[in-house]
Amino acid sequence: MPSGRLALSLALTVVLSSALGAYVTYKVLLRPERVIANYHRWYHRNAAATFNNTHWLGVPTQKSPLDTWIFQEIIHEVKPDVLIEAGTYKGGSSFYYASLMDLLQKGRILTVDIEDYPGKPPHPRIQFLLGSSTSAQIIDQLKAAIRPGESVMVTLDSDHHAAHVSAELDLYHSFVTPGSYLVVEDTHFNGHPILPNFGPGPYEAVEAFLKSHPEFERDRTREKFGMSFNPGGWLKRVR
Ligand SMILES: C[S@@+](CC[C@H](N)C(=O)[O-])C[C@H]1O[C@@H](n2cnc3c(N)ncnc32)[C@H](O)[C@@H]1O
Known part of the structure:
Protein backbone atom coordinates (compact mmCIF):
# COMPACT_ATOMS: atom_id res chain seq x y z
CA MET A 1 0.00 0.00 0.00
CA PRO A 2 1.36 3.45 -0.88
CA SER A 3 2.48 5.29 2.23
CA GLY A 4 -0.14 8.08 1.80
CA ARG A 5 -3.04 5.59 1.83
CA LEU A 6 -1.53 3.73 4.79
CA ALA A 7 -1.32 6.95 6.81
CA LEU A 8 -4.92 7.80 5.91
CA SER A 9 -6.25 4.40 6.93
CA LEU A 10 -4.29 4.56 10.22
CA ALA A 11 -5.71 8.00 10.95
CA LEU A 12 -9.24 6.77 10.19
CA THR A 13 -8.78 3.78 12.51
CA VAL A 14 -7.62 6.05 15.34
CA VAL A 15 -10.54 8.46 14.86
CA LEU A 16 -13.14 5.67 14.66
CA SER A 17 -11.82 3.80 17.72
CA SER A 18 -11.70 7.04 19.75
CA ALA A 19 -15.29 7.80 18.75
CA LEU A 20 -16.35 4.27 19.69
CA GLY A 21 -14.54 4.58 23.06
CA ALA A 22 -16.27 7.88 23.78
CA TYR A 23 -19.67 6.40 22.81
CA VAL A 24 -19.18 3.34 25.06
CA THR A 25 -18.03 5.57 27.95
CA TYR A 26 -21.06 7.79 27.53
CA LYS A 27 -23.60 4.99 27.08
CA VAL A 28 -22.28 2.54 29.69
CA LEU A 29 -20.00 4.19 32.25
CA LEU A 30 -21.76 7.55 32.41
CA ARG A 31 -25.33 6.21 32.43
CA PRO A 32 -27.18 8.35 35.01
CA GLU A 33 -28.18 5.30 37.10
CA ARG A 34 -24.57 4.19 37.24
CA VAL A 35 -23.34 7.66 38.17
CA ILE A 36 -25.97 7.88 40.93
CA ALA A 37 -25.12 4.40 42.29
CA ASN A 38 -21.42 5.25 42.28
CA TYR A 39 -22.06 8.55 44.03
CA HIS A 40 -24.24 6.69 46.57
CA ARG A 41 -21.42 4.18 47.24
CA TRP A 42 -18.90 7.02 47.52
CA TYR A 43 -21.18 8.85 49.98
CA HIS A 44 -21.43 5.75 52.17
CA ARG A 45 -17.69 4.91 51.99
CA ASN A 46 -16.97 8.46 53.16
CA ALA A 47 -19.23 8.23 56.20
CA ALA A 48 -16.88 10.22 58.41
CA ALA A 49 -17.24 13.21 56.12
CA THR A 50 -20.85 12.67 55.05
CA PHE A 51 -23.65 11.01 57.03
CA ASN A 52 -21.66 10.80 60.27
CA ASN A 53 -20.89 14.50 59.91
CA THR A 54 -24.35 15.92 59.22
CA HIS A 55 -26.10 18.17 61.74
CA TRP A 56 -29.38 19.95 62.20
CA LEU A 57 -28.72 23.16 64.19
CA GLY A 58 -25.67 21.48 65.72
CA VAL A 59 -27.28 18.11 66.55
CA PRO A 60 -26.02 15.02 64.63
CA THR A 61 -28.40 13.24 62.28
CA GLN A 62 -27.56 10.28 60.09
CA LYS A 63 -29.57 11.46 57.12
CA SER A 64 -28.82 12.54 53.60
CA PRO A 65 -29.88 16.17 53.04
CA LEU A 66 -31.66 14.97 49.90
CA ASP A 67 -33.90 12.83 52.11
CA THR A 68 -34.45 15.47 54.79
CA TRP A 69 -35.75 17.76 52.04
CA ILE A 70 -38.22 15.04 51.03
CA PHE A 71 -39.29 14.66 54.67
CA GLN A 72 -39.92 18.41 54.71
CA GLU A 73 -42.13 18.16 51.61
CA ILE A 74 -44.11 15.22 53.01
CA ILE A 75 -44.57 16.83 56.44
CA HIS A 76 -45.76 20.03 54.78
CA GLU A 77 -48.22 18.09 52.58
CA VAL A 78 -49.54 15.68 55.20
CA LYS A 79 -49.22 17.93 58.27
CA PRO A 80 -49.42 14.94 60.61
CA ASP A 81 -50.59 15.44 64.17
CA VAL A 82 -48.08 12.79 65.23
CA LEU A 83 -44.84 11.54 63.70
CA ILE A 84 -43.56 8.28 65.20
CA GLU A 85 -39.84 7.66 64.71
CA ALA A 86 -38.20 4.31 65.53
CA GLY A 87 -34.47 5.06 65.99
CA THR A 88 -33.76 8.36 67.75
CA TYR A 89 -29.94 8.13 67.84
CA LYS A 90 -28.73 11.56 69.07
CA GLY A 91 -32.01 13.29 68.32
CA GLY A 92 -31.01 15.28 65.24
CA SER A 93 -33.75 13.91 63.01
CA SER A 94 -36.52 14.40 65.59
CA PHE A 95 -35.19 17.92 66.30
CA TYR A 96 -35.35 18.62 62.55
CA TYR A 97 -38.97 17.36 62.33
CA ALA A 98 -39.85 19.41 65.43
CA SER A 99 -38.37 22.55 63.83
CA LEU A 100 -40.53 22.01 60.75
CA MET A 101 -43.55 21.49 62.96
CA ASP A 102 -42.73 24.73 64.77
CA LEU A 103 -42.92 26.50 61.40
CA LEU A 104 -46.19 24.75 60.59
CA GLN A 105 -47.43 25.30 64.14
CA LYS A 106 -48.70 21.74 64.19
CA GLY A 107 -47.52 18.29 65.17
CA ARG A 108 -45.47 16.36 67.68
CA ILE A 109 -42.94 13.55 67.60
CA LEU A 110 -42.84 10.29 69.51
CA THR A 111 -39.33 8.91 69.05
CA VAL A 112 -38.10 5.53 70.31
CA ASP A 113 -34.61 4.19 70.90
CA ILE A 114 -33.17 1.23 72.76
CA GLU A 115 -30.12 3.34 73.72
CA ASP A 116 -30.23 6.54 75.74
CA TYR A 117 -27.72 8.73 73.90
CA PRO A 118 -26.66 11.81 75.87
CA GLY A 119 -27.15 15.34 74.54
CA LYS A 120 -30.53 14.89 72.92
CA PRO A 121 -32.16 18.30 72.44
CA PRO A 122 -35.15 18.90 74.70
CA HIS A 123 -38.07 20.26 72.69
CA PRO A 124 -41.72 20.70 73.64
CA ARG A 125 -42.85 18.83 70.52
CA ILE A 126 -40.61 15.77 71.13
CA GLN A 127 -41.32 12.89 73.48
CA PHE A 128 -38.34 10.51 73.84
CA LEU A 129 -39.28 6.90 74.61
CA LEU A 130 -36.67 4.41 75.81
CA GLY A 131 -36.94 0.72 74.84
CA SER A 132 -37.01 -1.59 71.88
CA SER A 133 -39.30 -0.40 69.11
CA THR A 134 -40.90 -3.84 69.00
CA SER A 135 -41.49 -4.27 72.74
CA ALA A 136 -45.05 -4.47 74.06
CA GLN A 137 -44.31 -1.66 76.55
CA ILE A 138 -43.28 0.77 73.80
CA ILE A 139 -46.27 -0.11 71.61
CA ASP A 140 -48.56 0.45 74.60
CA GLN A 141 -46.93 3.84 75.31
CA LEU A 142 -47.34 4.88 71.67
CA LYS A 143 -51.01 3.84 71.63
CA ALA A 144 -51.64 5.76 74.84
CA ALA A 145 -49.98 8.90 73.44
CA ILE A 146 -52.12 9.12 70.29
CA ARG A 147 -55.63 10.53 70.53
CA PRO A 148 -58.52 9.17 68.43
CA GLY A 149 -58.81 10.91 65.04
CA GLU A 150 -55.21 12.18 64.95
CA SER A 151 -53.29 11.84 61.69
CA VAL A 152 -50.11 9.80 62.02
CA MET A 153 -46.92 9.33 59.99
CA VAL A 154 -44.27 6.72 60.82
CA THR A 155 -40.59 6.42 60.01
CA LEU A 156 -38.61 3.25 60.77
CA ASP A 157 -34.90 3.94 61.28
CA PHE A 175 -50.73 3.63 63.16
CA VAL A 176 -50.40 5.25 59.72
CA THR A 177 -53.55 7.09 58.65
CA PRO A 178 -54.81 7.13 55.03
CA GLY A 179 -52.96 9.69 52.89
CA SER A 180 -49.97 9.62 55.23
CA TYR A 181 -46.59 7.89 54.92
CA LEU A 182 -44.74 4.91 56.35
CA VAL A 183 -41.06 5.53 55.60
CA VAL A 184 -38.80 2.51 55.78
CA GLU A 185 -35.29 3.90 56.01
CA ASP A 186 -32.00 2.51 54.77
CA THR A 187 -33.53 0.26 52.12
CA HIS A 188 -30.26 0.96 50.29
CA PHE A 189 -28.57 -1.81 52.35
CA ASN A 190 -27.85 -5.25 50.87
CA GLY A 191 -26.75 -4.02 47.47
CA HIS A 192 -29.47 -1.41 46.78
CA PRO A 193 -26.77 -0.22 46.08
CA ILE A 194 -24.57 -0.21 49.25
CA LEU A 195 -23.40 -2.95 51.65
CA PRO A 196 -23.95 -5.87 49.21
CA ASN A 197 -23.07 -8.42 51.92
CA PHE A 198 -25.39 -7.05 54.63
CA GLY A 199 -27.98 -9.80 54.12
CA PRO A 200 -31.73 -9.24 54.06
CA GLY A 201 -32.50 -5.73 55.28
CA PRO A 202 -35.21 -3.09 55.04
CA TYR A 203 -35.63 -3.48 51.27
CA GLU A 204 -36.41 -7.18 51.60
CA ALA A 205 -38.76 -6.52 54.54
CA VAL A 206 -40.69 -3.98 52.43
CA GLU A 207 -40.97 -6.44 49.52
CA ALA A 208 -42.53 -9.04 51.82
CA PHE A 209 -44.79 -6.49 53.55
CA LEU A 210 -46.26 -5.06 50.35
CA LYS A 211 -47.42 -8.51 49.19
CA SER A 212 -50.09 -8.56 51.89
CA HIS A 213 -50.72 -4.80 52.32
CA PRO A 214 -52.34 -3.32 49.21
CA GLU A 215 -53.32 -0.27 51.28
CA PHE A 216 -49.66 0.84 50.96
CA GLU A 217 -47.92 1.76 47.71
CA ARG A 218 -44.35 2.75 46.97
CA ASP A 219 -44.18 6.44 46.13
CA ARG A 220 -41.25 6.59 43.73
CA THR A 221 -41.76 10.33 43.19
CA ARG A 222 -40.01 10.77 46.56
CA GLU A 223 -36.81 9.53 44.93
CA LYS A 224 -36.76 12.45 42.50
CA PHE A 225 -33.30 13.63 43.53
CA GLY A 226 -31.73 10.37 42.31
CA MET A 227 -29.95 9.35 45.47
CA SER A 228 -32.14 8.37 48.42
CA PHE A 229 -31.13 6.23 51.38
CA ASN A 230 -34.66 4.84 51.13
CA PRO A 231 -35.13 3.49 47.58
CA GLY A 232 -38.54 1.81 47.42
CA GLY A 233 -39.01 2.71 51.09
CA TRP A 234 -41.30 5.76 50.82
CA LEU A 235 -44.64 4.02 51.35
CA LYS A 236 -47.89 5.94 51.05
CA ARG A 237 -51.07 4.68 52.65
CA VAL A 238 -53.50 5.05 49.77
CA ARG A 239 -56.63 3.71 51.52
C1 LIG B 1 -29.59 4.90 62.14
S1 LIG B 1 -29.71 5.31 63.84
C2 LIG B 1 -31.06 6.44 63.85
C3 LIG B 1 -30.69 7.73 63.21
C4 LIG B 1 -31.63 8.89 63.45
N1 LIG B 1 -33.00 8.60 63.08
C5 LIG B 1 -31.13 10.05 62.65
O1 LIG B 1 -31.54 10.20 61.48
O2 LIG B 1 -30.29 10.79 63.14
C6 LIG B 1 -30.40 3.83 64.47
C7 LIG B 1 -30.80 3.87 65.93
O3 LIG B 1 -31.62 2.74 66.18
C8 LIG B 1 -31.40 2.33 67.50
N2 LIG B 1 -31.88 0.96 67.66
C9 LIG B 1 -31.28 -0.22 67.34
N3 LIG B 1 -32.06 -1.25 67.64
C10 LIG B 1 -33.21 -0.73 68.14
C11 LIG B 1 -34.42 -1.29 68.63
N4 LIG B 1 -34.62 -2.61 68.68
N5 LIG B 1 -35.39 -0.45 69.05
C12 LIG B 1 -35.22 0.90 69.02
N6 LIG B 1 -34.08 1.48 68.58
C13 LIG B 1 -33.10 0.68 68.15
C14 LIG B 1 -29.91 2.53 67.71
O4 LIG B 1 -29.62 2.65 69.09
C15 LIG B 1 -29.65 3.81 66.92
O5 LIG B 1 -29.68 4.94 67.75
Missing part, protein backbone atom coordinates in the same frame (compact mmCIF):
# COMPACT_ATOMS: atom_id res chain seq x y z
CA SER A 158 -33.74 1.56 64.03
CA ASP A 159 -32.26 -1.95 63.65
CA HIS A 160 -32.01 -2.50 59.89
CA HIS A 161 -32.06 -6.31 59.80
CA ALA A 162 -35.05 -7.68 57.85
CA ALA A 163 -36.45 -9.66 60.78
CA HIS A 164 -36.59 -6.53 62.96
CA VAL A 165 -37.97 -4.28 60.21
CA SER A 166 -40.65 -6.88 59.39
CA ALA A 167 -41.65 -6.99 63.06
CA GLU A 168 -41.80 -3.16 63.09
CA LEU A 169 -43.88 -3.11 59.89
CA ASP A 170 -46.37 -5.52 61.48
CA LEU A 171 -46.60 -3.41 64.64
CA TYR A 172 -46.48 0.11 63.18
CA HIS A 173 -48.33 0.06 59.84
CA SER A 174 -51.75 0.36 61.45
